[in-house]
Structures are given as C-alpha cells and as structure tokens.
Amino acid sequence: MAEPMNVHVIDHPLIQHKLTIMRMKETGTKDFRELLEEISMLMAYEITRDFPLKEVEIETPICRCKEKMLAGKKVGVVPILRAGLGMLNGVVNMIPAARVGHVGMYRDPKTLKPVEYYCKLPGDVAERTLIVVDPMLATGGSSSAALSLLKEKGAKHIILMCLVAAPEGVRVINHDHPDVPLYVAAIDEKLNDKGYIVPGLGDAGDRIFGTL
Numbered sequence: 220m221a222e223p224m225n226v227h228v229i230d231h232p233l234i235q236h237k238l239t240i241m242r243m244k245e246t247g248t249k250d251f252r253e254l255l256e257e258i259s260m261l262m263a264y265e266i267t268r269d270f271p272l273k274e275v276e277i278e279t280p281i282c283r284c285k286e287k288m289l290a291g292k293k294v295g296v297v298p299i300l301r302a303g304l305g306m307l308n309g310v311v312n313m314i315p316a317a318r319v320g321h322v323g324m325y326r327d328p329k330t331l332k333p334v335e336y337y338c339k340l341p342g343d344v345a346e347r348t349l350i351v352v353d354p355m356l357a358t359g360g361s362s363s364a365a366l367s368l369l370k371e372k373g374a375k376h377i378i379l380m381c382l383v384a385a386p387e388g389v390r391v392i393n394h395d396h397p398d399v400p401l402y403v404a405a406i407d408e409k410l411n412d413k414g415y416i417v418p419g420l421g422d423a424g425d426r427i428f429g430t431l
C-alpha cells in the first residue's frame with residue numbers, strides 16, 4: 220500500500236480559480252506573474268494561521284487595553300532560484316519584516332538531478348522560521364536538496380510552500396524531511412517522461428521570466 224502523504228493542500232476557491240488561469244497555455248508572462256504573486260499572498264495568509272501570538276498592552280486614542288501581536292520566531296523567506304522568485308513578493312507583502320535568503324538550484328534536464336549554484340542567507344538563520352518557496356515540486360530533488368543545504372547552514376525550523384506538486388515530489392519531501400511541513404495549492408496526477416508535472420503548468424521559470 221502507498222505511504223500516506225503528509226501535506227497541506229490549500230485549496231481555497233480563489234486559489235483554485237487563479238491557478239486554473241495560470242495553467243492555461245495562452246496565459247502570458249504578465250498575467251502569470253501577477254497570479255503567482257496573488258496566490259503566494261493567499262497561501263502565506265493560510266500558512267501563518269497557527270503562528271503564535273502574545274498579549275501586549277497598548278494605548279489607543281480612547282484607552283489602555285491588552286491586544287495581540289505576533290510572538291514567534293522572526294521569519295526568513297527563501298526562494299529557490301529562479302522560479303521561486305515569482306512567489307517572493309507575495310509572501311513579503313504579508314510579512315514585510317521578513318529577511319530574504321536565496322538558494323540557486325536548477326534541475327539538470329537530462330538526469331533531472333538538482334545542481335546547486337548559489338546560496339546567501341541571513342546570518343541568524345538558526346533563529347528564524349524559514350519559508351522556502353518554489354512553485355514546482357516535481358521529482359522533489361531540487362526542494363529536498365535546498366532543504367538539506369539550509370539545515371547544513373543551521374536552519375532548524377523550515378516550512379516548504381509550493382504551488383503545484385506531483386505525488387512523487389510530496390513523497391520525497393515527506394521521506395527526506397519529515398520535520399518540514401509542506402503546503403501546496405494542488406497535487407497533480409503524475410510526472411511525464413521528461414519529469415514535467417501532468418497536467419501542471421509547464422516550465423514555471425520560463426513562464427515567469429518569458430524565456431520560453
């Protein structure tokens with residue numbers, strides 16, 4: 220029997236609607252980019268739902284009172300280059316004080332294995348909750364390698380947020396990084412023989428940056 224998959228699917232109607240437009244082959248770069256940013260904002264809203272709060276005493280123009288503010292670790296957002304950059308602004312719009320790290324990783328088109336080419340992180344990475352973003356989780360090789368790299372650099376608390384996943388990629392992340400909560404907007408059917416997600420949306424990086 221197949222392993223149960225540990226993944227949160229954020230399938231809010233607004234997200235499903237926007238994702239369907241992104242999938243359409245006639246959707247151009249401008250709309251694709253804008254929709255990805257909007258969905259990333261909505262997903263950031265959902266994944267922060269359980270972030271802890273503390274009570275603080277403040278003074279409104281009317282009176283003193285006790286109200287709530289975020290209490291947990293500070294946040295770092297880590298896009299996996301290139302395509303992850305398309306999700307960065309949406310998350311930062313919701314968490315404006317977040318620091319940003321970058322991990323450069325591309326998938327070798329022949330072997331489908333990830334190749335690391337860049338890494339620059341905030342110095343206090345161990346003290347932050349890192350939200351790693353990449354629109355596509357296909358074989359899972361790139362995201363898994365990025366998470367391993369972040370752990371090597373000291374990261375202790377990581378969340379992975381992807382737009383579209385293949386079941387294969389979900390299994391790889393669950394197996395390699397059972398400590399990392401995985402959030403996606405959709406789990407598609409399968410990978411094709413070139414490692415592309417079916418039905419998917421094609422090559423996310425190329426569609427974001429117009430390099431088709």
Ligand SMILES: O=P(O)(O)OC[C@H]1O[C@H](OP(=O)(O)OP(=O)(O)O)[C@H](O)[C@@H]1O
Pocket residue numbers: 299300301302303324325326327331333353354355356357358359360361362388414422423424425
């Ligand atoms: O799960 P995987 O099988 O590793 O595939 C997914 C990876 O492939 C894409 O990046 P790509 O290699 O196209 O690089 P790019 O973002 O620079 O276009 C995508 O953005 C993921 O990082």
Ligand SMILES: O=c1cc[nH]c(=O)[nH]1
Pocket residue numbers: 302355357414415416417419420421422423424
């Ligand atoms: O379907 C896929 C698989 C990997 N990378 C993409 O951009 N799309």
Ligand SMILES: [Mg+2]
Pocket residue numbers: 302422423424425
């Ligand atoms: Mg690409």
